[in-house]
Amino acid sequence: MRRIKVRLQAQVEMCVHRVVTYENLASEWSPDLRFFVLVFSAENQAGTEALRQSGLANIAWIEGKGLQEGDIVVPVRDKQEVLVLLREADAHHSLFMTNRCNSYCLMCSQPPTLGDDGWLVGEAIDAVRHLRKSPPVLGLTGGEPLLLGTGLRQVLNAIEQEHPTTHVEILTNGRLFSNRQVVSDILDGLTMPARWLVPLYGHCNFVHDFVVQTQGAFDETIGGLLTLQAHGQQIQLRIVLIEPVLRVLPELAAFIGRNLPFVREVALMGCEPIGFALANRELCEVNLHEWGETLERSARTLRRFSIPYLFMNAPLCALPQSLWSDAHRSISDWKNEYAAECDGCAVKESCSGLFSWYERGWKPAPIRPIKQAETIV
Amino acid sequence: MSKFIRNISLFIAGLPLLATKSYANAPSTATVDSLSEPDAVPLRPLNWESDNLFAGHRSHSSHRSHSSHSSHSSHYSGSSGVSSSAPSYRAPVYVAPTPAPTQAPNSTPAQQTSPGQTPGVNRLSESSNATAPGKPQTLAAPTTPPSRAGLTSSEKLRLQIMRVQIKLQSLGLYSGPIDGTLNEGTRSALKYFQDLKGMPKSGAMTTPTLNALGVPAAN
Numbered sequence: 378m379r380r381i382k383v384r385l386q387a388q389v390e391m392c393v394h395r396v397v398t399y400e401n402l403a404s405e406w407s408p409d410l411r412f413f414v415l416v417f418s419a420e421n422q423a424g425t426e427a428l429r430q431s432g433l434a435n436i437a438w439i440e441g442k443g444l445q446e447g448d449i450v451v452p453v454r455d456k457q458e459v460l461v462l463l464r465e466a467d468a469h470h471s472l473f474m475t476n477r478c479n480s481y482c483l484m485c486s487q488p489p490t491l492g493d494d495g496w497l498v499g500e501a502i503d504a505v506r507h508l509r510k511s512p513p514v515l516g517l518t519g520g521e522p523l524l525l526g527t528g529l530r531q532v533l534n535a536i537e538q539e540h541p542t543t544h545v546e547i548l549t550n551g552r553l554f555s556n557r558q559v560v561s562d563i564l565d566g567l568t569m570p571a572r573w574l575v576p577l578y579g580h581c582n583f584v585h586d587f588v589v590q591t592q593g594a595f596d597e598t599i600g601g602l603l604t605l606q607a608h609g610q611q612i613q614l615r616i617v618l619i620e621p622v623l624r625v626l627p628e629l630a631a632f633i634g635r636n637l638p639f640v641r642e643v644a645l646m647g648c649e650p651i652g653f654a655l656a657n658r659e660l661c662e663v664n665l666h667e668w669g670e671t672l673e674r675s676a677r678t679l680r681r682f683s684i685p686y687l688f689m690n691a692p693l694c695a696l697p698q699s700l701w702s703d704a705h706r707s708i709s710d711w712k713n714e715y716a717a718e719c720d721g722c723a724v725k726e727s728c729s730g731l732f733s734w735y736e737r738g739w740k741p742a743p744i745r746p747i748k749q750a751e752t753i754v
Numbered sequence: 755m756s757k758f759i760r761n762i763s764l765f766i767a768g769l770p771l772l773a774t775k776s777y778a779n780a781p782s783t784a785t786v787d788s789l790s791e792p793d794a795v796p797l798r799p800l801n802w803e804s805d806n807l808f809a810g811h812r813s814h815s816s817h818r819s820h821s822s823h824s825s826h827s828s829h830y831s832g833s834s835g836v837s838s839s840a841p842s843y844r845a846p847v848y849v850a851p852t853p854a855p856t857q858a859p860n861s862t863p864a865q866q867t868s869p870g871q872t873p874g875v876n877r878l879s880e881s882s883n884a885t886a887p888g889k890p891q892t893l894a895a896p897t898t899p900p901s902r903a904g905l906t907s908s909e910k911l912r913l914q915i916m917r918v919q920i921k922l923q924s925l926g927l928y929s930g931p932i933d934g935t936l937n938e939g940t941r942s943a944l945k946y947f948q949d950l951k952g953m954p955k956s957g958a959m960t961t962p963t964l965n966a967l968g969v970p971a972a973n
Contacts, residue, residue, distance in 0.1 A: 399924065400924075402920055402924070403917050403918070403920040403921035403924065403967070403968065403969050404917065404921075404968055404969055404970050406916065406917055406920055407913065408912075408913065408916075424923075424924055427923065427929075428920060428923055428924070428932065431919075431923060431929075431930070431931050431932040432931045432932040432933055433916075433920065433932050
C-alpha cells in the first residue's frame with residue numbers, strides 16, 4: 378500500500394477520505410462522504426478553510442506530491458502521512474480486509490497477526506462508498522477474509538450496491554467454507570460476479586499441510602473448493618512456485634485435471650521475497666530457470682485436461698519461451714519494479730517485472746535482457 | 755435499429771413529461787439528436803433541462819414557487835424543518851425508497867438509514883406523503899446512480915443548493931453559510947453570476963446557470 382508524505386489541515390478525522398481538486402469540489406461534494414481538497418497554493422488552502430468555516434464540516438485541505446485526484450486515502454495517526462487505499466489510475470485495485478489468518482504458510486508475504494482488526498471491514502465499506510469510478514475488478518485480500526464471516530458479506534453487498542459493474546476477486550484459502558455456517562453467511566443469495574482465488578500446494582495432504590503449516594488444511598481446502606463449485610462460484614487456483622511445490626507440480630497439475638476440472642484457471646505464481654519467505658529462504662528461493670522443464674511438463678498436463686493456466690510474478694527471462702504467452706503482468710503497481718538489466722530488454726512491455734523488494738530478497742531467476750532477435754520464433 | 759433507438763430515446767426523454775407538469779417546456783428533442791448519431795462526439799451539456807429538478811426554485815420560505823409544481827408541494831412543506839439556519843450540515847437521512855426498483859434486495863441496512871434515525875418512523879412519514887412525489891423519483895431511477903436513489907426530493911434540493919454555494923464561494927461571489935437554503939445572499943450571488951455571463955438575472959438555479967457554474971444537478 379502506498380504511503381505518501383503530506384501536509385494536512387489540523388483536526389481531521391482518521392478515516393477514509395476522497396481526494397478532490399479545489400476546482401471540482403462543488404461538483405463532487407456530497408454530505409455523506411469526506412473529502413480532502415488537494416491544494417497547490419495558499420489561496421486554495423485559505424479558500425478551503427473558508428468553506429469549512431461556512432459549514433462544510435466534511436472537507437479539509439491536503440497538500441502532497443504524488444497524490445492524485447480520486448485517490449481514496451486514510452490519514453496515519455500522529456504522522457503527516459496518508460495511506461492510499463485505492464487509486465483510479467492503477468491497473469490492480471484491492472482492499473485489505475484483515476491481517477488475521479488460520480494458516481501459517483512457509484512463504485507468507487503478509488505474516489498474520491492475532492489482534493482484532495474488525496475495524497478494517499468498516500474501512501473497506503467506507504472506501505467502496507468513497508470510490509468515484511467503478512473499477513472493472515476489485516480484489517479483496519488479507520489475511521484470511523473468510524474469518525470475517527458476515528463482515529465479508531457486508532463488504533460484498535456494499536460493492537454490489539455502489540459499483541454494480543465491478544467484478545470482485547476474493548483471495549482466500551477456502552478452508553472455512555468447510556463450515557456450513559460460514560457458507561450460508563457468505564454465499565447464500567450471492568448473485569454478484571465474484572471469483573475466489575484459492576491456493577492449493579499439493580496433490581496430497583502432507584505436502585499441502587506442510588506448505589501452509591497447518592494440520593488438516595488440505596481436506597478443508599478441498600471441501601471449500603467443492604462447496605464453491607456447488608454454489609456455482611468461479612474459482613482460480615493459485616500455486617506459489619516454491620521448492621516443495623515445484624517438486625510435485627506435475628502431479629499436482631494432474632490432480633487438478635482429474636479431480637477439480639471445474640476450476641476456471643490455475644495461476645502459477647512466482648514467490649514474493651518478503652515476510653516468512655525471507656525466514657524460510659532455503660525452501661522459497663528457487664531459480665525458476667532451472668525448473669523450466671517442470672513448468673513445461675505441468676503446463677502440458679493442464680493443457681491436456683483443458684484447464685486454462687497462467688503465470689504470474691514470473692519475468693519472461695525466467696520462463697521457457699514456450700510459456701511466454703501464458704505470462705501476465707500481475708504485480709500491483711505500487712510494488713512493481715524492473716531491474717537495471719531490463720532497460721535493454723525487447724519484451725519489457727509485456728513482462729511482469731519484479732517485486733520492489735527483490736534487492737533485499739532475491740530474484741526469481743538471473744535477470745537478463747531479451748534481444749529482439751530472440752522474440753522471433 | 756436506429757429507428758428503434760430513436761423511438762426508445764424519445765420515450766425516455768418523454769418520461770419526465772409524464773411525471774410532472776414543471777417539465778412541460780423542456781426541450782426533449784435535444785436528447786434524441788445526440789443519440790441518433792452514434793459516432794458523434796458526445797457533446798452533451800453537463801445537465802439537461804430534465805436533470806434539473808429545481809430550476810424554478812426560488813427559496814424555501816416563499817410558497818409562491820411551490821405552486822409551479824404542485825405535485826411536490828406536500829413534500830416541500832415537510833422540508834421546512836430541515837432547512838434550519840444551523841451552519842453545519844446534518845447527517846443525511848437515507849430513507850429506503852418505497853418502490854425501490856434499483857435497490858438490491860440484500861443491501862445492508864446500515865447504509866440505508868442514518869445512525870440516529872429509526873427506519874420504521876422514516877418509512878411511515880415517507881409513505882404517508884409519497885403518493886405524488888414518489889412517482890417522478892421512480893421514473894427517474896434508471897438514469898440516476900444508485901447512491902443517489904435514496905435521497906428524498908428535499909435532500910436533493912439541499913445538496914444542489916450547497917454545491918451551488920460551494921462554487922459561488924470559491925468564485926468569491928458568496929461568503930454566507932453553506933447551509934443548503936436558497937437565501938438572500940445566494941440569490942444575489944446567483945444574479946451577479948448570471949449578469950457576468952449575460953444570462954437573465956433570475957437568481958434561480960436554472961439549468962444554463964448550473965452548466966455555466968459547472969455544478970451537476972442533484973437528481
